[in-house]
Amino acid sequence: MNPVPAVQIAGLVKRYGTAPKNRVVAVDGLDLTIAAGAITAVLGPNGAGKTTTIETCEGYRRPDAGTVRVLGLDPVTQSAALRPRIGVMLQSGGVYAGARAVEMLRHTAKLHAHPLDVDALVERLGLGSCGRTTYRRLSGGQQQRLALAMAVVGRPELVFLDEPTAGLDPQARRATWDLVRDLRRDGVTVVVTTHHMDEAEQLADRVAIVDRGKVITEGTTEELCRGGAEDSLRFDGPPGLDLGPLVKELPEGATAVETTPGSYRVEAPVDPKLLATVTGWCAAAGVLPERLSVQRRSLEDVFLDLTGRELRS
Amino acid sequence: MTSYAPKPGAAPVGRMLLAQTAFETRMLLRNGEQLLLTVVIPTVLLVLFSAVDIVAVEGPGKRVDFLAPGLLALAVMSTAFTGQAIATGFERRYGVLKRLGASPLPRWALLTAKTGCVLVTEALQVALLSVIALALGWSPLGNPLSVVALLVLGTAAFSGLGLLMAGTLKAEATLAAANLVFILLLLAGGVIVPLSKFPGAVRSLLELLPISALSDGLRSVLQSGAGVPWADLGILAGWAVLGLAAAARFFRWE
Numbered sequence: 001m002n003p004v005p006a007v008q009i010a011g012l013v014k015r016y017g018t019a020p021k022n023r024v025v026a027v028d029g030l031d032l033t034i035a036a037g038a039i040t041a042v043l044g045p046n047g048a049g050k051t052t053t054i055e056t057c058e059g060y061r062r063p064d065a066g067t068v069r070v071l072g073l074d075p076v077t078q079s080a081a082l083r084p085r086i087g088v089m090l091q092s093g094g095v096y097a098g099a100r101a102v103e104m105l106r107h108t109a110k111l112h113a114h115p116l117d118v119d120a121l122v123e124r125l126g127l128g129s130c131g132r133t134t135y136r137r138l139s140g141g142q143q144q145r146l147a148l149a150m151a152v153v154g155r156p157e158l159v160f161l162d163e164p165t166a167g168l169d170p171q172a173r174r175a176t177w178d179l180v181r182d183l184r185r186d187g188v189t190v191v192v193t194t195h196h197m198d199e200a201e202q203l204a205d206r207v208a209i210v211d212r213g214k215v216i217t218e219g220t221t222e223e224l225c226r227g228g229a230e231d232s233l234r235f236d237g238p239p240g241l242d243l244g245p246l247v248k249e250l251p252e253g254a255t256a257v258e259t260t261p262g263s264y265r266v267e268a269p270v271d272p273k274l275l276a277t278v279t280g281w282c283a284a285a286g287v288l289p290e291r292l293s294v295q296r297r298s299l300e301d302v303f304l305d306l307t308g309r310e311l312r313s
Numbered sequence: 314m315t316s317y318a319p320k321p322g323a324a325p326v327g328r329m330l331l332a333q334t335a336f337e338t339r340m341l342l343r344n345g346e347q348l349l350l351t352v353v354i355p356t357v358l359l360v361l362f363s364a365v366d367i368v369a370v371e372g373p374g375k376r377v378d379f380l381a382p383g384l385l386a387l388a389v390m391s392t393a394f395t396g397q398a399i400a401t402g403f404e405r406r407y408g409v410l411k412r413l414g415a416s417p418l419p420r421w422a423l424l425t426a427k428t429g430c431v432l433v434t435e436a437l438q439v440a441l442l443s444v445i446a447l448a449l450g451w452s453p454l455g456n457p458l459s460v461v462a463l464l465v466l467g468t469a470a471f472s473g474l475g476l477l478m479a480g481t482l483k484a485e486a487t488l489a490a491a492n493l494v495f496i497l498l499l500l501a502g503g504v505i506v507p508l509s510k511f512p513g514a515v516r517s518l519l520e521l522l523p524i525s526a527l528s529d530g531l532r533s534v535l536q537s538g539a540g541v542p543w544a545d546l547g548i549l550a551g552w553a554v555l556g557l558a559a560a561a562r563f564f565r566w567e
Contacts, residue, residue, distance in 0.1 A: 059414075084322050090412055095412070111324050
């Protein structure tokens with residue numbers, strides 16, 4: 001792996017609006033370092049500041065404070081040197097309404113010195129079936145795949161994908177993930193924003209969770225889910241159970257919480273004895289524990305623990 | 314199996330320019346509304362008003378000798394102003410300009426390509442209108458270089474105004490406003506209705522419009538065989554400087 005980070009962001013602040021009354025702080029002192037050669041997911045609820053952060057890296061926004069370096073370059077002042085080296089997929093649009101998929105991709109390829117073979121890419125992403133249909137009449141999934149193809153056709157070192165699988169069916173989603181993994185295999189750095197936890201968990205080497213304009217935690221999925229980290233046992237039941245008596249029966253240091261009304265989580269080293277203790281307590285309380293499961297923490301738990309709010313919005 | 318191993322680089326700028334110009338021209342020629350505006354309307358007006366005695370033309374020669382220069386001016390306005398404003402407005406709305414802003418294509422090259430696309434289209438328009446006018450008995454006079462100078466400055470003036478509109482208004486507003494301006498200037502810019510039909514005070518204001526300067530300049534050369542129309546060139550240059558400077562200052566890419 002390349003020791004020089006692909007992206008370095010320090011203290012980034014970005015506000016929108018000029019009047020104090022309707023001023024919105026989209027990014028509020030964000031720090032993030034993205035390793036080269038890996039897939040990094042920037043995960044967070046809508047409005048967390050993901051897109052603003054990515055668009056600052058792409059040179060679209062000028063930071064109000066802080067520094068941003070992409071491949072060691074300033075995206076605003078050194079844009080001309082940076083642009084050929086990055087691939088960009090916007091959240092939507094970016095294509096002439098009257099253009100056909102293949103001709104748009106062929107045109108994008110012509111702006112680069114050593115583009116990929118367009119026909120192979122068209123076949124890989126199933127764009128051949130778009131035929132003579134113009135962009136405005138393509139399905140949402142076809143539009144997304146074309147935008148993805150345009151982001152990679154110039155053989156960039158670093159690719160920014162802003163919610164690449166939003167609105168895709170599971171099959172198209174998997175095709176996108178496969179391509180992203182192939183990019184990593186061949187040494188391309190990929191930065192992907194998403195508000196899908198499963199996407200971050202399955203695809204990314206590293207995850208940065210962003211909320212309210214800041215990175216609240218960052219690391220490999222393993223690290224984040226280990227983070228602190230007991231295994232847990234969960235079950236659903238009637239809301240508002242008194243967990244006090246249960247906690248007394250649990251081993252030293254274990255906790256039991258109602259994460260959302262009717263969903264319970266017991267954090268402790270999970271062993272058969274713990275399971276027996278919990279089900280025994282349930283039996284005594286006359287509660288049938290539904291969806292009882294033993295599992296590791298998910299990114300959603302990490303997010304909940306850090307913010308007390310749900311990730312999905 | 315395809316390798317995605319990085320090998321980044323911008324294409325040579327000349328190749329990018331050529332590719333972008335060709336692509337924009339192809340998009341324009343495929344667009345039915347644009348063709349109506351740039352080809353059908355000027356052609357129909359030229360044929361109709363040459364054949365039918367509805368408007369009172371003036372000056373030496375046949376009806377077509379008055380009308381052809383006006384419709385060449387209209388062709389320039391339809392492509393450089395109306396067509397370019399609408400197309401660019403929607404490109405801005407749909408994120409095309411934004412996405413191109415992250416490509417290796419420099420902004421100046423994008424604008425140059427747009428100009429190239431306008432010039433190619435105008436060349437086709439001028440060729441088509443000239444052939445039709447000649448078939449209708451047109452006998453153009455004057456120095457072709459004066460005509461080229463007028464067409465180029467007119468293009469610059471209308472491009473500046475069109476880009477200003479596309480880069481500041483919403484796409485729908487640009488669509489409506491650009492069409493409205495097209496019709497108003499068609500009627501009140503000396504294209505088919507001589508400005509002498511307007512009252513004196515109004516007329517001297519209308520004479521300052523870019524379309525009036527262009528149609529008047531073309532007419533003085535092509536219909537009357539006059540020398541270099543410095544006053545009209547001056548008005549067009551003024552609009553070009555104002556329009557392009559304002560567009561450069563206020564244009565928003567997204």
